[in-house]
Amino acid sequence: MWLGSGLLLPAPALSGHGTGAGQSALREATPRQSDGKGEHEMRLYAAVAVNGFRRYATYRVATAAGVFTNTVFGFIIAYTFIALWSERPHLGGYDQAQALTFVWVSQALLAACALLGGGFQEELQERIRSGDIAVDLYRPVDLQSWWLASELGRAAFQLLGRGVVPLAVGALAFDLALPADPLTWLAFLLAVFLGIVVGFGVRYLVALCSFWLLDGAGVTLIAGLATTFFSGVLLPLNAFPGGFGEFVRTLPWAAMLQVPVDVLLGRAAGTGLLTALAFQAGWAVALLAAGRALQALATSKAVVQGG
Amino acid sequence: MVRDTMRGGERTAHDSGPAALGGERVAYDGDPARFIELDGVEKVFDVRRKAGLLRREKHQVRAVDGISFTVPRGQMVGYIGPNGAGKSTTIKMLTGILVPSGGRLRVAGIDPSRERTRLARRIGVVFGQRTTLWWDLPLRDSYCLVHRMYKIPDARYRENLERCVELLDLGDLLDVPVRQLSLGQRMRGDIAAALLHDPEVLYLDEPTIGLDVVSKAKVRDFLRDVNADLGMTVLLTTHDLTDIEQLCERVMVIDHGRLVYDGGLSGLHAVGESERTLVVDLERELPPIDDVPGARTVRVEGPRQWLAFAATASAAPLVAAVAERYPLVDLSVREPDIEAVIAKMYAERSAER
Ligand SMILES: Nc1ncnc2c1ncn2[C@@H]1O[C@H](COP(=O)(O)OP(=O)(O)OP(=O)(O)O)[C@@H](O)[C@H]1O
Ligand SMILES: [Mg+2]
Numbered sequence: 001m002w003l004g005s006g007l008l009l010p011a012p013a014l015s016g017h018g019t020g021a022g023q024s025a026l027r028e029a030t031p032r033q034s035d036g037k038g039e040h041e042m043r044l045y046a047a048v049a050v051n052g053f054r055r056y057a058t059y060r061v062a063t064a065a066g067v068f069t070n071t072v073f074g075f076i077i078a079y080t081f082i083a084l085w086s087e088r089p090h091l092g093g094y095d096q097a098q099a100l101t102f103v104w105v106s107q108a109l110l111a112a113c114a115l116l117g118g119g120f121q122e123e124l125q126e127r128i129r130s131g132d133i134a135v136d137l138y139r140p141v142d143l144q145s146w147w148l149a150s151e152l153g154r155a156a157f158q159l160l161g162r163g164v165v166p167l168a169v170g171a172l173a174f175d176l177a178l179p180a181d182p183l184t185w186l187a188f189l190l191a192v193f194l195g196i197v198v199g200f201g202v203r204y205l206v207a208l209c210s211f212w213l214l215d216g217a218g219v220t221l222i223a224g225l226a227t228t229f230f231s232g233v234l235l236p237l238n239a240f241p242g243g244f245g246e247f248v249r250t251l252p253w254a255a256m257l258q259v260p261v262d263v264l265l266g267r268a269a270g271t272g273l274l275t276a277l278a279f280q281a282g283w284a285v286a287l288l289a290a291g292r293a294l295q296a297l298a299t300s301k302a303v304v305q306g307g
Numbered sequence: 308m309v310r311d312t313m314r315g316g317e318r319t320a321h322d323s324g325p326a327a328l329g330g331e332r333v334a335y336d337g338d339p340a341r342f343i344e345l346d347g348v349e350k351v352f353d354v355r356r357k358a359g360l361l362r363r364e365k366h367q368v369r370a371v372d373g374i375s376f377t378v379p380r381g382q383m384v385g386y387i388g389p390n391g392a393g394k395s396t397t398i399k400m401l402t403g404i405l406v407p408s409g410g411r412l413r414v415a416g417i418d419p420s421r422e423r424t425r426l427a428r429r430i431g432v433v434f435g436q437r438t439t440l441w442w443d444l445p446l447r448d449s450y451c452l453v454h455r456m457y458k459i460p461d462a463r464y465r466e467n468l469e470r471c472v473e474l475l476d477l478g479d480l481l482d483v484p485v486r487q488l489s490l491g492q493r494m495r496g497d498i499a500a501a502l503l504h505d506p507e508v509l510y511l512d513e514p515t516i517g518l519d520v521v522s523k524a525k526v527r528d529f530l531r532d533v534n535a536d537l538g539m540t541v542l543l544t545t546h547d548l549t550d551i552e553q554l555c556e557r558v559m560v561i562d563h564g565r566l567v568y569d570g571g572l573s574g575l576h577a578v579g580e581s582e583r584t585l586v587v588d589l590e591r592e593l594p595p596i597d598d599v600p601g602a603r604t605v606r607v608e609g610p611r612q613w614l615a616f617a618a619t620a621s622a623a624p625l626v627a628a629v630a631e632r633y634p635l636v637d638l639s640v641r642e643p644d645i646e647a648v649i650a651k652m653y654a655e656r657s658a659e660r
Pocket of ligand 2: 394
C-alpha cells in the first residue's frame with residue numbers, strides 16, 4: 001500500500017474543481033500537509049474500500065457461480081494449453097508447468113483484475129449516463145480517489161472470494177510451477193496490487209469518456225477487446241512473436257496480468273523484479289495523472305445529465 | 308410565517324449554530340441577507356438533433372435564462388415551475404456540479420463551480436430521484452461513511468443521527484440494506500444522510516416525490532423543525548404545492564428559465580386572479596344557476612352546484628342572491644386552490660409565447 005497511500009492524497013491543483021486553482025486551492029492545500037488531515041483522508045478512503053469489499057461480499061451466490069465458472073474454464077484452457085505446449089514446447093519461454101501456472105493464475109485474477117469486464121467501469125459509465133454522478137460530485141471528496149478506493153475493496157474481495165479456490169483446484173489437479181519462497185508470493189501480491197491500479201487507471205479514462213460520448217458502448221467494446229488481447233489472458237504475451245510481442249509487452253495492459261504472473265514464476269528476480277514493479281508503477285502514475293486531468297476537464301466542461 | 312421572515316433578517320452568521328461547528332469551517336461573514344445570491348445566471352445547453360439522414364443540427368436550449376434573486380440566511384424558499392422550467396438546472400449550478408454559462412452566483416460567498424469541494428462541506432443535497440446511500444449495504448454503513456467524509460466530530464454525529472432517527476422514524480431501518488427499503492423509507496434515509504454534517508444550506512429537489520400521505524407529513528414536519536431549530540436555509544423544488552403551502556413563506560415561480568414570480572404565497576392569488584368557489588346544496592336537481600351576477604356555475608352534480616366568483620369579492624351578496632331565488636339547503640365556501648392558480652399561471656405563460 002505504500003504507493004497507494006501516496007497516490008490517494010488529492011493533488012489540489014489537479015483535483016475535481018477544474019479552474020478552482022489559485023487562491024482557494026492554496027488555502028486548501030496548506031492544512032492538508034499536516035499529518036492529521038492526510039490520516040483522515042486515508043481513513044475515509046479505507047472506509048470506502050471496506051464498503052467496496054462488503055458490497056461484493058453480500059452476493060454469495062454470484063461469488064460461488066463465479067468460482068465455479070473460473071474453475072471450469074481453468075480446466076478447458078489448461079487442456080488446450082497442454083495440447084499447444086506438446087506441439088510447441090517452450091513456447092514463449094514457458095515450460096508446460098509454467099504455462100499451466102499462467103492459466104490458473106489468470107483464472108484466479110480474472111475477477112479481481114476485471115480482465116473480462118466487471119469492476120467499476122460499467123457502474124461509473126451508467127452513473128454518468130443517468131446523471132447519478134451528480135450525487136458523487138457534490139460530496140467533499142475526490143472522485144478518482146473515491147472510485148479507486150472502492151475498486152481496491154472490490155478487487156480485494158474478488159481476489160479472496162474468486163481467486164483462492166480456482167488456484168487451489170488447479171494446483172491439486174495439475175503440476176504447477178508455484179514458488180516456495182514466501183517473499184516471491186509477497187512480491188506477487190504487490191505486482192497484483194499495482195496491476196489492479198493500472199487496470200483502474202485505464203478503465204477510469206474509458207469511463208470518463210461517457211461525459212462526452214454518452215453512449216459508452218463503442219469505447220467499452222474497444223477497451224474490452226484491448227484488455228482481452230493485450231493483457232495476455234488469451235495467450236501469454238511472451239508467446240507473441242518478434243517486434244510486435246516486444247511492443248505489446250510495453251503497453252499498460254501487460255502490467256495487469258503478464259507482469260504479476262512473471263513475478264510469481266520467478267522470471268523477474270533481483271533487479272528484474274524492481275524493473276517489473278517500476279514498469280507497473282510508472283504506468284499507474286501516468287494513467288492516474290491522465291485520469292485526473294480528464295476528470296478536471298469533465299467536471300468543468302461537460303454536462304451532468306438528468307433532471 | 309412572520310417568525311420565519313424575521314429570522315431571515317435578524318440572524319447573523321455568528322449566532323446560527325451550525326456554522327460554528329465542524330472545526331475548520333470558516334463561518335460566512337458576508338451579508339446574511341444575501342446568503343444565496345444569483346445575478347443574471349444563465350445556463351445554455353448545446354444539443355444536436357437529427358435533421359435529415361446524415362445532417363445533425365446544432366441548437367441551443369436556454370435552460371436558465373437570466374435569473375436573479377437572493378435568499379437570506381435561514382429562509383425556507385419554494386422553487387416551483389412546470390416540467391422543464393429549469394429548476395433542477397438551477398440546483399445543479401447552486402451545488403457547483405454545473406458551470407453557469409453566464410451571470411454571477413454565490414453561496415455563502417463561495418462560487419460553487421470553482422470551489423465545489425470546499426462548498427460541499429457546507430451544503431446538503433437531496434435529489435428525490437437519486438440516492439446517496441450505498442445500495443447493497445445497510446443504511447447505517449452509509450451514515451458511517453458520511454461521518455468520515457464530512458469529518459463530523461463524533462459527539463455531534465451521534466447527536467445528529469439520534470435526532471434524525473427519531474424524527475424520521477428510521478430506528479428499524481438502520482440495519483436493512485438500502486435496496487430492500489421502500490421508496491419512502493429510502494427518501495427518509497437520504498434526507499437524514501444530507502443533514503448529518505450540519506449543512507448551512509439544504510437543497511431539496513422533489514423530496515416528496517412518490518411518497519404516501521404519512522411519509523410526506525413526516526418529511527414536512529422534519530424539514531420545518533430543521534429550519535426552525537437550526538436556522539438552516541432551505542431551497543425546495545416540488546410539484547406538490549402542499550409542500551410549499553405548509554413549509555415556505557416565500558415562493559419563486561420559474562418558467563422557461565425565467566423568474567416569473569417571487570413573493571409570498573398569498574401574493575400568488577392576486578397575480579393569478581384566482582377564484583373562490585361557493586358550493587350550494589339545493590332541495591332538488593335543478594338546471595345550472597345562471598342568473599346570479601358575479602358568479603358562474605362551473606359544475607353540477609345532482610342537487611349540488613359549484614359557483615366560481617372572484618377571490619377578492621365578498622361571498623355575502625352572492626349567498627343572498629342564491630337563497631332568494633333557489634331552494635337552498637346548505638352551502639360552503641372554498642378558498643382558492645393554489646394548484647389551480649399555478650396551473651392557470653403556467654397555461655397563460657405558455658399561451659403568451
Ligand atoms: N443535459 C442536458 N442537455 C440538454 N438539455 C438539457 C439538459 N438538462 C436539461 N436540459 C433542458 O433544460 C431545461 C430545464 O431542465 P430542468 O431539468 O432544469 O427542468 P426542471 O425544472 O427540473 O423540470 P422538472 O420539473 O421536469 O424536473 C429542459 O428544457 C431540458 O430539456
Ligand atoms: Mg427537475
